[in-house]
Amino acid sequence: MVWSVLALLLGACATTRASRERGNWRTLGTSVEGRPLRVAQFGHGPRRVLLVGGIHGDEREGRLVAQELPGALLATPGAAARVTLTVLEDANPDGTARGVRHNARRVDLNRNYPAANFTPAADRGRRPLDQPEARLLHDLILRERPELVIVVHSWRGDHFINFDGPGAAIAAAFARRSGYRVKASDDIAPTPGSLGSWVGGTLGVPILTLEFQRGREAWAAWFETKAALLGAVVGD
Numbered sequence: 001m002v003w004s005v006l007a008l009l010l011g012a013c014a015t016t017r018a019s020r021e022r023g024n025w026r027t028l029g030t031s032v033e034g035r036p037l038r039v040a041q042f043g044h045g046p047r048r049v050l051l052v053g054g055i056h057g058d059e060r061e062g063r064l065v066a067q068e069l070p071g072a073l074l075a076t077p078g079a080a081a082r083v084t085l086t087v088l089e090d091a092n093p094d095g096t097a098r099g100v101r102h103n104a105r106r107v108d109l110n111r112n113y114p115a116a117n118f119t120p121a122a123d124r125g126r127r128p129l130d131q132p133e134a135r136l137l138h139d140l141i142l143r144e145r146p147e148l149v150i151v152v153h154s155w156r157g158d159h160f161i162n163f164d165g166p167g168a169a170i171a172a173a174f175a176r177r178s179g180y181r182v183k184a185s186d187d188i189a190p191t192p193g194s195l196g197s198w199v200g201g202t203l204g205v206p207i208l209t210l211e212f213q214r215g216r217e218a219w220a221a222w223f224e225t226k227a228a229l230l231g232a233v234v235g236d
């Protein structure tokens with residue numbers, strides 16, 4: 001009897017483990033227009049990392065990162081035991097469907113966070129988190145408490161890695177492995193209410209903002225940053 005109960009418990013654990021390896025995609029919530037924001041977890045280690053596959057709908061050069069990074073992580077010996085990687089596939093599915101930066105209410109979701117530098121505007125929201133997509137990601141971060149957040153964007157005519165919060169060493173390691181240089185937030189136009197300002201500045205959690213070059217072919221963008229992304233996720 002004891003052994004059959006044990007076998008059942010072990011079976012349940014194995015099932016949970018297996019679904020983690022495959023990725024248990026689920027709907028976190030929905031956008032203004034009712035599109036799902038999909039999230040999944042991979043690995044089962046103590047290091048918690050969150051990847052956001054995109055937040056500006058016209059910057060999808062890095063869309064393969066969310067698709068390919070989990071498999072690359074699980075193929076790295078020992079990595080699944082070290083890391084729990086949470087992947088939010090796309091924080092702005094309405095923008096992606098239209099190929100535009102903003103969400104369906106024309107708000108820039110990367111200006112809608114409760115950072116000290118938030119300022120209300122028609123295209124930033126009247127209040128922090130007044131857009132459902134921004135709130136869903138905000139609540140996910142507070143629930144998961146990642147020790148690193150990585151978010152994928154693209155930039156006209158350049159590629160680089162930017163960071164907020166205590167992420168200088170992680171960004172430097174990323175630069176070494178990818179050839180992308182580190183560009184400080186001070187060198188970029190002010191970003192009031194950005195995800196980086198809130199996660200890095202308010203929460204004090206390191207966040208990497210990965211800027212692919214606009215128009216870069218998606219597979220090329222993935223392959224040139226794969227090793228650097230894996231290093232950041234695993235914590236090497």
Ligand SMILES: [Zn+2]
Binds near residue numbers: 056059153154
């Ligand atoms: Zn962007």
